[in-house]
Amino acid sequence: MKQNSMIHGLVLGAFCLGFGSLLALTNDATKNDVAARALEDKQNSLAQVLPDDIHDNSLVADPITMTNQQGREITVFRARKAGKITGVAYEVYGSGYSGEIRVMLGVDATGQVLGVRVLAHKETPGLGDKIEVKKGDWILRFTGLSFENLPLERWKVKKDGGVFDQFAGATITPRGVVTAVRGGMEFFAANKGKLTEAD
Template sequence: MTEPAEKPRKSWFKSSPLAHGLMLGLFSLVTAGLLAWADQATEAPIAARGADDLAASLAQVLPASLYDNSPATDMRTVTDAAAGPVSVHIAAKAGTVTGTAFELTGYGYSGAIRVLIGVAPDGSLLGVRVLSHAETPGLGDKIEVAKTDWIEGFTGRSLSDPTPDGWKVKRDGGIFDQFSGATITPRAVVGTIRRGLEFFARNQAALTAPLAN
């Protein structure tokens, strides 16, 4: 009679809980290394893209003819009683400040609206752009310069043009158009721009002081 074949024994490596732990640890180590490498490899391109986006945004609210410095890197931080700490980009020619640009956030129908505001030393608007928002496509997104020219209508305005009572949408008694079916969004943008002009007025001396050589 033929004896039954002996069952193969499981190796210690396959059956040991310690071995399974070692394999899991090795897998985690390799995964972490790959993630770290990917993060390091993409860090520089992401930073470069961010710098390009910032420069492009600033160019829309600070005309290039106004400065011979780098507003993207020449900055001042102003701590304001109402707005809190605000980082301000400074445009200057031969050390004399010719413009400022800063970001404030308003809240529309669907959430935060980031607004970049360019202001001349006399307190008039050099330009305004919406950097990001989550407003309804086809309605609230008309605040984008790519959709309509509504945002460009603020250039040249100031706290005295119109008077403070005019810094509202027409539905609220002001001079600025609202959108059909969407009043909350333009109301938020108008209010944010007015807050920006008020911030500048409160801190005008600090913001327009000459740049250090």
């Protein structure tokens, strides 16, 4: 009986060692592909909020790290043309009906929105997912806005006294996005010198 238990333990140990080694080899073999895919996704997101004609640098190769108003560390990607910073992009965060909404915000050096895209969310399909550019044009309404042409107090959904449409049956989702973008614009306004100053 003791000998059977020992044999079973050795067989189980051999299987665990074999599968563990296989997982480690697979991880090593695919980590470069995973990193390349993540870089490609980041470049694609940045290209949607920082137009090609405003920069001649690699956006992912020119980041700085800052802390936002909530104490959260964020990576700011800088667009440069002829060495001058022409725009920046960074992630902002809002609270939706089903959790956090991650948004990429692009702003030019004067403080005007160049683009906004939702990166990730868990909102209800067919209802809250209208924040995605592939599901509708709602998210495009931020482009061209700034605190100069739309006062801070108007950066709300219409139900809250602002200018942005909400969705029928899904006010929480657009409210979360508008709040995130407004916070991102406040971050830009508070840090404009550091964000737009070429080093």
